[in-house]
Amino acid sequence: MTVAITGATGQLGRLAIAKLKTLLPETEIVALARSPEKVDSGVAARAFDYDRPETLAAALQGIDRLLLISSSEVGKRTAQHEAVIAAAKAAGVGEIVYTSLLHADRSPLSLAGEHVETEALLAASGIPHVILRNGWYAENYTGAIPAALQHGALIGAAGAGRISGAARADYAEAAAVVLAESGHAGKTYELAADTAWTLADLAAELSRQSGREIPYVNLSETDYAAALVKAGLPDWLSAAIAGWDVGASQGALYDDGKQLSALIGRPTTALADVVRAAL
Structure with missing residues (x-):
């Protein structure tokens, strides 16, 4: 069996390949990347550019299972994923594993639409597939730690919303296992951390480990977006991040099904360990 991973030079792709190397012979793993020369995992690499659909089927020749890591280009994802699915069908790929969004079919997050559309494309393709509905990466929030330490506060607009955010490595391990x-074909997994936390919990853990008092300051959606713009983020991204926080306040990032730990056969990474790694 030969498996391939798209986005192989990205953060999730690199982690998935590292875990796969402990589960399969390296000769059965193919890394697919826009710049294959950047693949440093020791496995075979092939050029794979979502925006060059005419080249994709050739790159997927001989692939039995494909991990389709969702594109990072919000707004272009559906078209890019459609091209990959069509190429997989033309190449005779036997199974596709797709990284979707937690509770995509009912999520209020702006990101959900393209994931729902991709899930529909997979269903229509006739290719056996697995949907991994990944929850929020804890690193999405721990990335704010440097600014929180600099300014003496962690800011956001998630209120007391509970976030079942797991470490990116946990999601990568689940993908590798599948x-x-x-x-696993035909299954949809809702993947999230075993234990949910709030941004106040994150601030408290950061305070404990840093030895400084770092409170969580909850802002309105508008004020949070404005703060992100002031920090240098583009207007559209600032508005999107603030909107996702509001979604979190409404429960969009919460799940207690523990399907992630069941797949990887261990508890998900604790918040304290994620913060320690970030520090």
Whole structure:
């Protein structure tokens, strides 16, 4: 069996390949990347550019299972994913594993639409597939730690919303397990951390480990977006991040099904460990 991973030079792709190397022989793993020369995982690499659909089927020749890591280009994802799915069908790929969004079918987050559309494309393709609905990466929030330490406060607009955010490595491990094993086709997994936390919890953990008092300051959606713009983020991204926080306040990032830990056979990474790694 030969498995391939798109986005192989990205953060999730690199972690998935590293875990796959412990589950499968390296000769059975193919890294697909826009710049294959940047693949440094020791496995075979092929050029794979979502925006060059005419080249994708050739790159997927001989691939039995494909991990389709969702594109990072919001607004272009559906078209890019459609091209990959069509190429996979033309190349005879036997199974696709797709990284979607937690509770995509009912999520209020602006990101959900393209994931729902991609899930529909997979269903229409006739290719056996697995949907991994990934929850929020804890790193989405720990990335704010440097600014929180600099300014003496962690800011956001998530209120007391509970966030079931797991470490990116946990999601990568789940993807690797599903790629390496049989019996997952046709399933949709809602993947999230075992224990949910709030941004106030994150601030408290950061305070404990840094030895400084770092409170969580909750802002309105408008004020949070404005603060992100002031920090140098583009207007559209600032508005999107603030909107996702509001979604979190409404429960969009919460799940207690523990399907992620069941897949990887261990508890998900604790918030304290994620903060320690970030520091």
